[in-house]
Amino acid sequence: MSDVHTPEQRSRNMAAVRGRDTKPELELRRALHGLGFRYRLNVRTLPGTPDLVLPARNALLFVHGCFWHGHDCPLFVLPRARRDFWLDKIGRNQLRDRQHHDRLHDAGWRIGTVWECAMRGRSSPGVTATAATVERFLRSADCREMYFRDNGAHAGAGHPLSLAERFGSAQVSGSDEGNLDRGAV
Template sequence: MADIVTPEIRSQMMAGIRGKNTKPELVLRRGLHAAGFRFRLHDRSLPGNPDIVFPRYRAVLFAHGCFWHGHDCHLFKWPSSRPDFWRTKIHRNREVDARVTASLQQAGWRQGIVWECALKGRTRLPIEAVLAECVSWLQSDVPLFEIMGSA
């Protein structure tokens, strides 16, 4: 299927997609800061440049977009245009995620992932519930944490 916009417009559209300071990330940051947690942002010294880093808790939190990380939810759909390109890209993103998880664990960091579908779409959870889960995880010693939208 041919793209419905010109390559120049598609390039502009793709360039406008944020990698940092996304809406889900800002929601998490605001809520966790209000709950009294202090953190660093996008620490380049750690594998994967985590979105939110809690040095005191030796924990990192990622706000993963369901499309870009190939999450199995209603927000992810394989694109019909350039399917080979997208399958390669999404599979590579998943491989990078697995390597980052292993590297962080090996370095002694706990890792949390909040999927976009937990904060957006028909399966979203109340923001207060998502923040409460994050707070509970941060105060625990559980190594891996993941929250996604309800089924």
């Protein structure tokens, strides 16, 4: 299937995709602020530039879009056009995410990843419920890593399946499958 847009139109569309201040991120920030949390935004000195950093709680949050980070949920649909390009692109995003998480863990940070599907979609618990679950994570000192998705929160190994596993690709170039997949939730 060929693209319905010209390369110039497609380039403009892709350039308009926001990397910060996305709707799910703004909704979560508003809810957490209402619960009394104060945070720093997009701290560039930390690996992966976390969306919210709560230094007093030694915690940080990433708000991931399900498409761009290859989440195994109904919101992720691999495009039919340029399939190899998208497998490679999203596979590299997943690998980079895992590397950033590893470096942040080594530095002693507690990491929460809030997936877009936790706040939108048919099976979503919604912003309020997700914020309440994130609040429990932030207030607990013993939880090291938490993933918030459409069917609730899960501790530990919550990175999505690698694209190679999900779509049967022999190789997602630029990725190291051993580091790409830490288990599915």
